[in-house]
Every structure is written in structure tokens, then in C-alpha cells.
Amino acid sequence: MHYYNWNDYLQQMRNHLNTQEKRIQELEKRVLEFEESNKNQTIVEKLEYNFDQLKIERLDGTLHIGLSPEELSSMDPSAVQLPHNPIVPFREKQVDPLIQTLNTYASQELPNRIQQLSQDYQVSVNDHLEKEIIEDIRKQFPSRLDYYKREHQLSGDTLFQTLKQEVDHSLQQFFIQEAERGGNDDEFGGS
Template identity: 35%
Template sequence: MYGNEWNNYLHELQYQMQQQDEKIKALEDRINTLEKEAAENKTPNIGKIEYKFDQLKIEHLAGTLHIGLSPSDLENIEDLAIQQTCPPNYPMPLKQELTGELQQYLRETGPSIISNLSATYHKPIDESFQAILFEDINKQLPSRISFYEQEALKQNYARESDQFHTFITEKVKHEINQSLQNYMQSSGKTGDD
């Protein structure tokens, strides 16, 4: 009798080992499949990028830069979009002149502004990210010019006067400088991240 029990025990042990071996093989196959899927899908997962500061908001992936808006203003962004769709009240040559002048200002003084702010706040900005910042600011110039045109009219500047022109350019230049400074003060992306 002992021989038969011993055979049954060995047979049961062999059966359990086969079951475990099959489970191990199935798990190995599953691991290999998952590793292949992971290797094929090596795209980075970028979460939502949100910056908490007053004047500047850069959403690089969406390609927008909001200058001159506080977080409370962003709640009413739809209202701003409606206002910005209105045709400008000044002749197109003036708008083109202001845009060209401000783009030139940004080209000539922008790199030194960023360099100085970078040194002040110990945040290096690489050239490619600097170019992205300038591109985003340039896209915002027409709407900011329109905004300050309305402000100049509220302050009763004559549309054809030098004061009208100077008011708009100085306000936009100040806004650009302030936005870049606020951005550098924040813990925003530097291009090296």
C-alpha cells in the first residue's frame, strides 16, 4: 500500500508542478507582450501645464501667450475674444506701423531683457525657448494694440497725434517687459527642462 500512496503523491506533485509551470509561462508571455507594447508606445505623457502669475501665460502646446491678463481676467476670456473680433477703428497703416515698431523693439531689446532677467533670477533661457517666447508675444501684438487704442481714446488722445502713437507703444512695451519679468519670477519653463 505504501507504494501506491507514494505513486499518487508523486503524481499529484508532478501535476501541481505542471500547473505552476503553465502559469509561469503564461505570465512570461504576458510580460513580454506588455514590454513590446510599452516599447512601441514611447510617446511622453504631457500633463496640463498651468502657470500661476499675473501678466504672462504661456501654453506652449496650444501656442498661446496671454500678456496683460490677470487670472481673474482669464475667467472672462470669451468676452475678450468677442471684443477682439471687432474691426480696428484706426487706419490699417497705423496698426501696421505700430506692429512693426513693436516687433523691432522686441527683436532689438528682447534678447537683452531676457538676458538681464535670466541673470537676475538665475534662470537660464536657451535660444530656442526665447524664440518661442518672442513668437508668442508677436502673435499677441495686434490685440494688445487694439486694447490700448481703446484706452487712448478713453483718455481723449487725438487719433492722429503723436501722443496717441506714443501712448500705445509705451503701454505695450511696458506690458512686454512686465510680462517677461513676471514670467522669470515664476517657476516657469526655461527651455532646459
């Protein structure tokens, strides 16, 4: 048998227990510090991209790769050296008179046509949605105008009437789809 001193054993256990308690306190402190430092961060669990449904009219801004918003806000602006580009004066682009005519049509006739189609297909449309539809149509005028000039050699009143018919047809298709979808819901143009 080995002779073992109980007092020594208890002292060793007490020392070990004290060491473990200090270690637990340090770990708890580190966890609290970590939680505090991560309080303001946004966690995104899952991102799904449907590129077939994406329509980008204009893309601008600055992309900072590898920087978090906190790092960006604390970054010294003088640390970034930007190349010196001379300012080129903006030259106003000549607006096609047909675009002006189409914009007038969009402002004066489209709101009534949208309301008429809204009633015909029993799909409610609020003012905000009506403005979005008209604005989206306006943005497409230049590209559609170029298409018909280039591909069909149309011009003047024939081109204007063709674009009006296309807009009307597109609006009708939109309202048909919304009516089939149940476009009278509050989430679609509700007040």
C-alpha cells in the same frame, strides 16, 4: 484499522505532484508571455496637473480614446471613415501695421533690453531662453493690442508706447522674480 496500500498512495502522490509540476510550468510560461507582451508599454504611476500654471497657446492633434499606441499603429487607416470636407482656400489675414512695428521692436530692441536686465539683476540668460522670452512676448502682442484698443481707446504711437512700457515692466518683474529665486543657477538659462 483501515487497510491502506502504500504503493497506491505513493502513486497518487506522484500523479498529484506531476500534475502540480505541469501546472507550475504552464503558469511560468504564461507569466513570461505576459512580461514579454508588456515590455514595450510605458507605465505612468502618478500624474499631477497644475492647471493654474498651464498656458496653452495652440492645441492641435488627434485624440484617440480607448486606443493604446500599439492598437493605433496596427489600425487599418481605411477602417476609419472621415467626413468629406471641401478644402476652403486660405485667405491671408491683413496684419495690423502696429503688430509689424511691435515685431520689429521685439527683434531689434528686446534682445539688448533682456541682456541689460540680465546684467542689472545678475541673472544669466542664454540665447535659447532669450528667444523663448521674445517669442512669448510676440505671441501676446495681438491680444494686448486688442485690449488697449477696446478698453482704453488707444491708437497709433500712444498705443505703441504703452505696449513698450508694459513689455518693459513685465520683463523687469520677471528678472526681479528670477533674481529673488536665485536665477543664476544653471537650470535657468545656463550655458
